[in-house]
Amino acid sequence: MKKWKRSDWYTIPNLLGYFRILLIPVFAWLYLNAETEGEYIRAALVIGLSGLTDLFDGKIARKFHQITELGKFLDPLADKLTLGVIILCLAARYREIWLLVGLFVVKEGFMAVMGLLLLRRNGRKLDGAQWYGKVCTAVSYVVMFLLLILPDLPLPAVRTLTGLCAALMVCTLCFYIPVFREMWRES
Numbered sequence: 001m002k003k004w005k006r007s008d009w010y011t012i013p014n015l016l017g018y019f020r021i022l023l024i025p026v027f028a029w030l031y032l033n034a035e036t037e038g039e040y041i042r043a044a045l046v047i048g049l050s051g052l053t054d055l056f057d058g059k060i061a062r063k064f065h066q067i068t069e070l071g072k073f074l075d076p077l078a079d080k081l082t083l084g085v086i087i088l089c090l091a092a093r094y095r096e097i098w099l100l101v102g103l104f105v106v107k108e109g110f111m112a113v114m115g116l117l118l119l120r121r122n123g124r125k126l127d128g129a130q131w132y133g134k135v136c137t138a139v140s141y142v143v144m145f146l147l148l149i150l151p152d153l154p155l156p157a158v159r160t161l162t163g164l165c166a167a168l169m170v171c172t173l174c175f176y177i178p179v180f181r182e183m184w185r186e187s
Contacts, residue, residue, distance in 0.1 A: 008068035013061035016053045017074040023050045024085050031089045037151060044148035050082055051141065076129065079137060080108055086144045094147070096155075096162045103169040110173060114180040124183060136172040140165050 008014060023046055030043035057075065061067045087104055091097040111126075118124050129137070143161045147153065153161075 004068070004070040004073075008070040011061070011066040011068060011071065012064075013057040013066050014068065014071050014074055016057035016060070017071065017078050020050050020053050020057075020078040021081060023047075023053075024082055027082075028085055028089055031148070032092060034151075040151040041149055044145060047082070047086065047145060047148060050078075051145075054079065072128075083137065083140055083144065084108070086148070090144060090147055093151070094158050094162075096159050097147075099166055100162060100169070103166055103173075107169050107173045111176065114184075118180070118183055121184075124186075126179070126183070130175065130179065132172050132175045136168045139168055 027043055027046040027050070030039065030046060034040045034043055054075070057071075061071055084104060087097060087100050091101050115125055118126075143165050146161065147158065
């Protein structure tokens with residue numbers, strides 16, 4: 001496993017990653033204390049800012065050759081923490097979202113445990129997200145954002161969107177299992 005260099009801690013993409021993580025409690029506080037549609041939209045705007053920051057950190061890292069081992073860890077960590085907190089906050093409003101909380105914990109828990117076991121066993125790690133993981137994350141963000149900016153969405157729509165996310169999470173987990181199994185066999 002490559003070490004993180006001290007100089008990597010202060011690259012612009014990594015600073016943007018720290019900023020994204022700092023936005024998480026801001027969002028949670030705004031959302032959980034929201035009472036009006038405008039207050040829910042403010043919370044959603046914080047997530048929108050986080051999303052833009054995520055977009056720019058990757059573009060900056062590639063354009064200015066600032067891709068670092070720390071950034072490869074920090075960016076997906078910020079993604080998972082942000083999405084996890086959004087799902088938890090929405091579960092406080094919609095009981096249907098608790099299904100996603102469970103699936104998110106199982107999927108991300110599996111990914112984390114397998115990643116750590118492989119690192120420990122042979123120093124290998126998954127080389128970035130697979131396309132289906134990226135699709136699942138992108139769709140989950142879009143659905144969560146819709147639920148944030150449309151707090152009065154009819155319950156059937158909430159259930160349909162939740163079902164879509166749940167199906168994608170299950171499919172993504174099912175696609176990752178053979179990837180990790182093959183990596184395990186190769187070690």
